[in-house]
Amino acid sequence: MTNNLMTFFPSLQVLSEYPTELNEDDYTFHNPQSHTWISIRKTEVTNREYGLLSSIYTEIKSRTAVNDLTSTKWLNFLKSAGPSPLNEAESVRIIQLYFKENNINEADITEACRAFFGDSMQLLFISSQSAYLIEKQTTYLCTVEDFSSFIAALESDFYSKARLYIGKFQPVNSHFPQHFSTEKDWFLNSIERHRAERIYTMENSFPFHLIQEMSEDMKHVLVKEILIPIDYDLELLQTVQLFFENGFNASITAKKLHIHRNTLQYRLAKFHNITGIPVRQFDGALVAYCASLIAEKH
Incomplete structure (x- = not known):
């Protein structure tokens, strides 16, 4: 499919990770089947072709400048491509969200996060099916019951079925990206096993990885x-x-x-x-x- 598109759009680029910087001169789309992103110069795309691409893929659009800048810093840091967005003495954990639908409404998810967590969480959208919640370690920490209520609200209020992985708190130093990469792999493997759990942790995921090894x-x-x-x-x-x-x-x-x-x-x-x-x-x-x-x- 991608090779065929390159015939019509010479500028097409395939990205394996969510693009942290969106060029205003390009269209960027997410392919949920291959979990890749493609960018194409707008000058190469007619209105009819844009309509076809939008019906096949999910377009990724720029967000507000402040949120986009914060998200970019975090995404670069998690790929070991930038400095920590916080003081390295601080500790955070990442709650990974995966949605059954591949066309989540970002406004709805943002509203739900704000209602449940206030300003205590930094929300990053990664794709049309996934997002991260970044929680600082403070005197009050969200519990499994809090997250269970959150995904129940997503389903009842916005009809969005979600699974999530509650990460472990770690200092946001140079070792954090590798720590998070492991958690990301564990969550992905857990989802692929199609187990009934809605909430995953290191504790309930560990046995499956033990069997793999x-x-x-x-x-x-x-x-x-x-x-x-x-x-x-x-x-x-x-x-x-x-x-x-x-x-x-x-x-x-x-x-x-x-x-x-x-x-x-x-x-x-x-x-x-x-x-x-x-x-x-x-x-x-x-x-x-x-x-x-x-x-x-x-």
Whole structure:
């Protein structure tokens, strides 16, 4: 597609990252399918061609000078292409937002952020599907419950379904861009797994990345000792997984599975009888949980 466009627009450039500086002489569009951006000289584009490009891609337009300057500083810093926008002694965390729709209304999202967080957050729009919230470390820190209420409001008030990743506070020094790059990769990998979570953290993302880094020999042990004996029984695997994720709380686990507590006890006992692994003990539950994550990849 891009090669074909180059035939008609010789000035076309393909960008792999959000353009931090927009040239007023160019049209800039976002391609959500390839997650790339293209810029084309306005003088090469007719009104009809502009209409076609706008119907296929999402146009990226300049924002107000102050916000654009602040955003540019942050985006350059996160790419290790500029100095820190803040004193290096200060600490911030980045909350990454990913929207199901690829044509989010920036005005609506900005309004929602201002209503929920006031001036405590710096909002950066990255693409037509993603944005960052930058939170300084102060005496009051937003909680998981705050963010849960925020994305619930986005859905109810603006019909925008979102997922978010709550980063860890770090000093905004030269090491911060690498720290954030890791968090960005973790969030992307979590989204690609299509899990039901709406809010991600290092804690609930770590197990999946641990499995990714696990050697094939170790994975084979779990397959041989657990997955093959239970014949990859998804019902049993989901049960032990939720039992672990809910802190061995039988009542909460049964409620989330929509089953009676006696049914839950039966499934846990069945898993124990087949594998010999006691999932009511932490070490046994941990091994069973890892096996359930391996099964998900299959």
